[in-house]
């Protein structure tokens with residue numbers, strides 16, 4: 285089997301491509317069902333949470349684009365992915381945000397007995413995340429936590445640590461693309477059935493960083509909240525207008541191909 289799971293050869297029938305990056309048309313419930321299947325099946329399955337920053341980074345970084353497109357599951361993370369899908373004539377039912385998917389996986393893990401390993405974030409944050417999750421979802425089993433870093437020289441040690449912990453699910457919080465490239469290189473060796481890059485999710489769950497209020501998230505304004513709270517993000521967010529323009533261009537090319 286491939287390092288990315290059997291779905292690599294049979295991508296979801298209902299996948300869309302936004303600027304050359306695959307996004308699976310799944311809801312939270314469907315994503316969770318797929319993840320349950322991955323754990324049952326065993327072997328490595330990488331989950332990616334595709335947002336506009338990922339897609340724009342993938343335009344310049346072919347290795348990152350390959351990792352995204354070969355993932356066993358690519359969830360639509362964010363309101364602007366939904367906008368893009370609608371604009372391309374393939375509307376999606378709901379966004380599946382990384383942090384909410386982490387919570388839902390933890391809730392399911394408390395019922396099924398899957399063991400979670402939390403890798404990454406600043407020292408202490410993964411431990412605090414574990415405490416919050418086990419309080420919120422009684423019965424949840426945490427196989428281990430470790431901050432470490434995505435530096436190549438740390439990989440062997442980190443892989444050995446996760447392997448010894450015997451986790452079914454591995455969350456990696458090193459930010460994109462480092463976390464997703466890390467998983468593509470190492471997930472198979474960790475023994476975990478599911479590996480997912482989770483960005484700043486631990487920071488939110490541990491309470492180190494506050495999430496945008498629900499009304500802002502529902503209106504697709506999470507980016508504005510993050511920009512106000514974490515202004516150093518402006519450079520990363522500067523890609524968003526370019527994302528909008530590129531999607532509009534993709535949709536006009538697609539419609540001209542349909543007409544002619």
Ligand code: UDP
Nearest residue numbers: 404405406433434457458459460483484487
């Ligand atoms: N991080 C890390 N080591 C690194 C780089 C990043 O542990 O070398 C962590 C950082 O502490 C944060 C997460 O990776 O918890 C990235 O969060 P960010 O908010 O940038 O990700 P996003 O949600 O925007 O993808």
